[in-house]
Amino acid sequence: MPHNILHRRYRLGGVTTDYLGDAAALDRLAGRLGRRPAVAVVDRAVARLHGGRLAAVLRDGGGAPLPRLVVPGGEAAKTVANLERVWRWLAARGLPRDGVVVGVGGGAVLDLAGFAAATWQRGVAFAAVPTTLLAAVDAGLGGKTAVDLGALKNPVGAFHPAGCVLVEPALLGTLTRRDWRCGLAETVKAAVIGSPSLFRDLEARAPDLAGLLARGRADRPVPGALDLPWASWIDGAVRVKGRLVSADFREAGPRRALNLGHTLGHALELQLGLAHGEAVALGLAAAARLAASRGTCPRRDADRIVALLAACGLAVTAAAPPRRATAALVAGDKKVRGGEVRWVLPLRIGAVDIDARVGLDDMLAALAG
Ligand SMILES: NC(=O)c1ccc[n+]([C@@H]2O[C@H](COP(=O)([O-])OP(=O)(O)OC[C@H]3O[C@@H](n4cnc5c(N)ncnc54)[C@H](O)[C@@H]3O)[C@@H](O)[C@H]2O)c1
Ligand SMILES: [Zn+2]
DSSP states (O other), X not given: OOOOOEEEEEEETTEEEEEEESTTGGGGHHHHHXXXXXXXXXXXXXXXXXXXXXXXXXXXXXXXXXXXXXXXXXXXXXXXXXXXXXXXXXXXXXXOTTOEEEEEESHHHHHHHHHHHHHGGGOOEEEEXXXXXXXXXXXXXXXXXXXXXXXXXXXXXEEOOOSEEEEOGGGGGGOBHHHHHHHHHHHXXXXXXXXXXXXHHHHHTHHHHIIIIISSOTTSBOTTGGXXXXXXXXXHHHHHHHHHHHHOTTOXXXXXXXXXXXXXXXXXXXXXXXXXXXXXXXXHHHHHHHHHHHTSSOXXXXXXXXXXXXXXXXXXXXXXXXXXXHHHHHHHSTTEETTEEOEEEEEETTEEEEEEOOOHHHHHHHHHO
């Protein structure tokens, strides 16, 4: 895979975030930490699968190993109980106000570690090491941190951007097929929102993506996956997200574009027990079909969006879940303004309407295909 260096810098709510991706990105961590006391909160799967690499790089500026707290990965990590565990561990370590919390893992562990950093001592610095595709293209950048509360997703959180985001694509080599698919859902989403060239690049490799991902066991790693040009695709998606979050850090307007596929997606995630990316793919496919049927997006673009998601092994239709429960979840989502749900719909590949008024029944009909 190409090991081109990817370096982008964003100003997010007064914090400078350096996004660095390449084969040796983690070698830079110690230098970034310098003399500051630092600790690492590490996804258990990553600790198990990449122990050697982590032992080499999770070190402070003086070369001493960082104290590490290993936490379970996955959505189950994002509980108040786990947050308390992290807080108590930080207390036992005595992490001071000028300390740094380094989060290493998928989006769930980054959300947890980031929120711990946001709240510890009223906020200490945070550094993110995304180890899933989804976390590299989405969760690692933008400063949103949160934990879940029972069935509610992300109701408790803070805006707390990482000072640096370090991505080493080789660490993704142990991802399961399901994780690759989920990360691609957010990558395709980014392309639809703001990068026709990324969309074309992905489309050009659709046969390879389908060969690797459309079939095969979801819970297994995917030999050969790292041969695809991930560094360039991650860069394409990060540029879309970076542009939006630096223009509108607190989501007053343009940043809402990133919710494409998420208003319905979050409801489906809860009701159908799907992984985040799987639900986003369904929400994105439904939004594309609905926009085409309303005549606000060319049918051909909608078809291309759905076909690319399908090539990535993502489901693009689903039977609509019970309407009443879905309506309650959609209304409870954070995208409601002035009592009315606003939806994000594609206008074409590369542009979205962030203020669409859509009836839930129409959206659910579009979900069914
Ligand atoms: N803060 C944000 O802006 C933002 C954006 C998007 C998503 N999210 C959140 O991110 C979460 C989803 O993140 P995700 O898709 O990364 O899933 P995840 O964090 O749930 O991780 C999926 C699984 O992969 C494992 N894993 C992590 N790295 C691995 C590796 N290199 N090899 C093998 N296994 C590995 C984890 O242990 C876990 O079991 C959701 O909670 C979502 O709400 C946050
Ligand atoms: Zn998402």
